[in-house]
Amino acid sequence: MPKPTSSSPEIPPTVFFFFFFFLFILPFYVVNSQSFNQEQAILLNLKQQWNNPPSLNSWTNTDGSGSHYCNWTGVVCTNGFVTEISLSNINITNKIPQSICQLQNLTHIDLSYNYIPGEFPIVLYNCSKLQYLDLSQNYFVGPIPSDIDRISTLQSLNLGANNFSGDIPASIGNLTELRKLFLFQNQFKGTFPAEIGNLLNLVELGLAFNQFVPSTIPKEFGKLKNLLYLWMADTNLIGEIPIEIGDLANLEKLDLPTNNLTGRIPDNLFLLKNLSVFYLFGNKLFGEIPRKIETLNLVEIDLSMNQLNGTIPEDFGKCQYLKYFDMYNNSLSGEIPASIGWLPNLIGTRLFINNLSGILPPEFGRHSKLEDFQVSLNQFNGSLPDGLCANGVLTGLIAFSNNLTGGLPGSLENCNSLKYVQLYNNNFSGQVPPGFWSLTNLSTVIINDNSFSGELPDKLSWNLSRIEMHNNEFFGRIPSKINASANLMVLRASNNQFSGDIPVELTALRQLETLSFDRNRLSGEIPASILSWATLSSLNLSWNQLSGEIPTAFGSLLDLNQLDLSNNQLSGAVPPQIGRLKLTFLNLSSNQLTGRIPIEFANSAYENSFFNNTGLCLSNSDRRCISETRDSSRLPVRFIAMILVLSGAALLMIVLSAFFVIKNYCKREHGDDLSSYKLTSFQRLDFTESNILSKLTENNLIGSGGSGKVYCVDVTRSHNYVAVKKIWSKGKLDQKLEKEFEAEVEILGTLRHLNIVKLLCCISNGKSKLLVYEYMENRSLDRWLHGKRRGALAFNAIHHAVLDWPRRMNIAVGAAQGLCHMHHNCNPSIIHRDVKSSNILLDSEFNAKIADFGLAKILAKTGESEIMSAVAGSFGYMAPEYAHTTKVNEKIDVYSFGVVLLELVTGREAKEGDEHTCLAEWAWRHYQEDKAIESALDEEVKEPCYLDEMSMVFKLGLMCTGTLPSNRPSMKEVMQILLRNGSSQSYREKKVQTENDDAPLLNVTSDYLAGNKGSQKKTSLG
Known part of the structure; x- marks a missing residue:
């Protein structure tokens, strides 16, 4: 029998597992479970501190597991620990809580596009692992702390679009790990440090849109060898571009527009090996472009709006990747190098406003997908390149004001992509290819002042x-199917050789605003069916052979303000219905008219309107008629005497009325007791209430409305004018309403902003309130946009040209800044409640200022039944939700401002859509029907160089007037869109970049509109 062997007892596997579990796994699990629960509690605390935004509804402890928060909105975890919080655009309105850095593994914080107030959150100093910080698009104020380098782990810092002020501290140069630094669009008015040059890892630097003290570009920036993007637009740069910038061997985008740079572009700047975008427009550079360009990687060249001279270097033709070639508005001379026409990727060429000459390279368009070709206002000769649309994508051809000859290129006949053509003021000749006129997308043709000939197709x-085809040699009949061009708004064909009758189909063009066929050979009668011309404002058929009577239907064209039918063979009476029109110009002279001149035109304003009509008389009883020649003609003595008598009587009545008003004013209104008035001053004044009260006469009246009158008062001997708004009420105000009025006056009296009209003081007693404002010399935007049509201003060509598109854009930006200040910088926020073009006033330099803050509406509240009438705003400007609720927020101002933007860009009035809609609804429908935005723009300011900017404003107006308040941008966002995109750059798609959003806001606008195209509903604003 074998001897048993001795051995230790075997440990069962189950026992071994429990031993390992309790000794190693369980303690780890307990520790981590506690950590997980702690992080969840911190997140829930953050949500509570931020007033539980609806976007954080997923942040809730529903199962107690302690780990599910890694799936919460905006939370990213690594190994179960929170490493990233991304809560952009969720309406956070409170400060950043101190507890945020208790998340000890946090490396990434994105709180952009919120409403976070206060100074820079130094609580973030405790986030020891923080690498990424984006606080852009918030309400931070004050300086950047001088010890910001305490967050030494930062790799990306974005503080753009806030209200930080003062200097950028030199300590920011100690954040040596930084790869991206964005401080754009703040209120910095001090300096930026050269120490930024110590950030050797920096890839992107954005300091744009800050009004620093005039500064040169630091030479130290040349040390940023890894920099790809330098963005310092509108930063008050002066001096020359330092030669050290040429050391930035990896630079792809150099963006320095809207500064005051001088001198030459450094020769070594073009040695940048990877430069793909080069923006220097809006500066004051001098000297020639360097002759040598070594790089072949250039994608975009923009040297526009400088004072560059010399020729365009031949070496630009070596840039095989070049897409956009912009050198407009300089003093360049010589020819365009022929090699540029061979570039295979060229999309856009803009060389307008230079002194360039010679022929245009004939290869343009043949070797690339050329979309935009603009060479106007130069001295080019020869013909247009025949292959401009060889690849079928050309959208714009603008070559006006040159010495070009020949005909229109035949390739354009099949160029269905073409949208606008402007070739006026050249020496073109020959017939326009018939197919050109029927191109599918063609919307604008301006070819006047040439020698084109031929007939228009049917x-x-x-x-x-x-x-616009005036001053050419076109002949034949007006096409009988012209009514197929239902979108036609302007047709100018003066001084050609058109003949035959005016086709009745021409009267079917419902959108027609301007029609000129003067100095042709038209005959027959004017069609009587002209009622469809409801929008017609100018009609000129003079110097033809028209006969028959003037249609009485002219009296129904209420928008008509210019009518010229002179030098024809018209007969019969002048229809009395025409007297209804508010005509600024009328000429019926040199016809065969008979009968009586309508009484409305029997005044000196129309004394030259009826000459050479031998049978035309001033009245039925006065048979002395208008004589046959202008030189011998005079208005009858009886008529002149009548005018003098009436004028004298009217003047006497005015003098007597003024006398009695002045005599009785104090007794009737003031009770001869100035002591009953209380003056509350908000500024240092050099006048007293007596200076104001004694001058509230009809002679000083400049406006009136439902709530009161406005006076212009000279309060000092040096002719210092103020505007006085007198508000009356329907009786004595109750104590609550009086306090409400005084409280709001006090708030408005403390407002200090360049784009808000200053409230100087308030003068009040128990019966009336007088609000004294600074006087705005150019009155309201409404008068400048729509005054000519209403006769509010005696506009002439010079006056009307003043409000061109750049001025309108400046007005839009200024008004947006004023409203943005009210909404976002005031505590509590101020809602205007009645934003409209008549409440945007213009100073002597056409700077916009917001006025009339609804104080009159407070006084109008005499009972609950009148609340809605008191606060409902103005038709056409009123947000749809405002019609059925009194609970309002800033978005009602955004809607109203959107309507103002649409007024600026279309020239239409807010109530002017069509027969059933207001402007906002009309604009939305225009967009939903896929009509070209260009056709909606104001023809009087629409120029090729502004089309993209105007289209952007049109889209922004649509964004602001969305039906749902939540879908409208804030005024801060509106202001930023205007500032960032307001540079008339038609094909620069990435003008503004932020850390997480490579698309510019203009594209965001397009995306928004595309997403809401089908959902935007027609809403009654009644």
């Missing part, structure tokens, strides 16, 4: 909105 493109 049918024109349906999309045409503007045709």
Whole structure:
């Protein structure tokens, strides 16, 4: 029998597992479970501190597991610990809580596009692992702390679009790990440090849109060898571009527009090996472009709006990747190098406003997908390149004011991508190819002041909105199917050789605003069916052979303000219905008219309107008629005497009325007791209430409305004017309403902003309130946009040209800044409640200021039944939700401002959509029907160089007037869109970049509109 062996007892596997579990796994699990629960509690605390935004509804402890928060909105975890919080655009309105850095593994914080107030949150100093910080698009104020380098782990810092002020501290140069630094669009008015040059790892630097003290670009920036993007637009740069910038061997984008740089572009700047975008427009550079360009990687060249001279270097033709070639608005001379026409990737060429000459390279368009070709206002000769649309994508051809000859290139006849053509003021000749007129997308054709000839085809493109072909040699009949061009708004064909009758189809163009066929050979009668011309404002058919009577239907064209039918063979009476029109120009002279001149025109304003009509008399009883020649003609003595008598009587009545008003004013209104008035001053004044009260006479009255009158008062001997708004009420105000009025006056009296009209003081007693404001010399935007049509201003060509698009854009920006200050910088926020073009006033330099803050509406509240009438705003400007609720927020101002933007860009009035809609609804429908935005723009300011900017404003107006308040941008966002995109750059798609958003806000606008195209509902604003 074998001897048993001795051995230790075997440990069962189950026992071994429990031993290992309790000794190693369980303690780890307990520790981590506690950590997980702690992080969840911190997140829930953050949510509570931020007033539980609806976007954080997923942040809730529902199962107690302690780990599910890694799936919460905006939370990213690594190994179960929170490493990232991304809560952009969720309406956070409170400060950043101190507890945020208790998340000890936090490396990434994105709180952009919120409403976070206060100074820079130094609580973030405790986030020891923080690498990424984006606080852009918030309400931070004050300086950047001088010890910001305490967050030494930062790799990306974005504080753009806030209200930080003062200097950028030199200590920021100690954040040596930084790869991206964005401080754009703040209120910095001090300096930026050269120590930024110590950030050797920096890839992107954005300091744009800050009004620093005039500064040169530091030479130290040349040490940023890894920099790809330098963005310092509108930063008050002066001096020359330092030669050290040429050391930035990896630079792809150099963006320095809207500064005061001088001198030459450094020769070594073009040695940048990877430069793909080069922006220097808006500076004051001098000297020639360097002759040598070594790089072949250039994608975009923009040297526009400088004072560059010399020729365009031949070496630009070596840039095989070049897409956009912009050198407009300089003093360049010589020819365009022929090699540029061979570039295979060229999309856009803009060289307008230079002194360039010679022929245009004939290869343009043949070797690339050329979309935009603009060479106007130069001295080019020869013909247009025949292959401009060889690849079928050309959208714009603008070459006006040159010495070009020949005909229109035949390749354009099949160029269906073409949208606008402007070739006026050249020496073109020959016939326009018939197919050109029927191109599908063609909307604008301006070819006047040439020698083009031939007939128009029977049918024109349906999309045409503007045709200007005057001063040419076109002949034949007006096309009988011209009504197919239903979008036509402007048709100017003066001084040609058109003949035959005016086709009745021409009267079917419902959108027609300007029609000129003067100095042709038209005959027959004017069609009587002209009622469809409801929008017609100018009609000129003079110097033709028209006969028959003037249609009485002219009296129904209420928008008509210019009518010229002179030098024809018209007969019969002048229809008395025409007297209804508010005509600024009327000429019926040199016809065969008979009968009586309508009484409305029997005044000196129309004394030259009826000459050479031998049978035309001033009245039925006075048979002395208008004589046959202008030189011998005079108005009858009886008529002149009558005018003098009436004028004298009217003057006497005015003098007597003024006398009695002045005599009785104090007794009737003031009770001869100035002591009953209380003056509350908000500024240092050099006048007293007596200076104001004694001058509230009819002679000083400049406006009135439902709530009171406005006076212009000279309060000092040096002719210092103020505007006085007198508000009356329907009786004595109750004590609550009086306090409400005084409280709001006090708030407005403390407002200090360049784009808000100063409230100087308030003068009040128990019966009336007088609000004294600074006087705005150019009155309201409404008068400048719509005054000519209403006769509010005696506009002439000079006056009307003043409010061109750049001025309008400046007005839009200024008004947006004023409203943005009210909404976002005031505590509590101020809602205007009645934003409209008549409440945007213009100073002597056409700077916009917000006025009339609804104080009159407070006084109008005499009972609950009148609350809605008191606060409902103005038709056309009123947000849809405002019609059925009194609970309002800043978004009602955004809606109203959107309507103002649409007024600026379309020239239409807020109530002027069509027969059933207001402007906002009309604009939305225009967009939903896929009509070209260009056809909606104001023809009087629409120029090729502004089209993209105007289209952007049109889209922004649509964004602001969305039906749902939550879908509208804030005024801060509106202001930023205007500032960032307001540079008339038609094809620069990435003008503004932020850390997480490579698309510019203009594209965001397009995306928004595309997403809401089908959902935007027609809403009554009644």
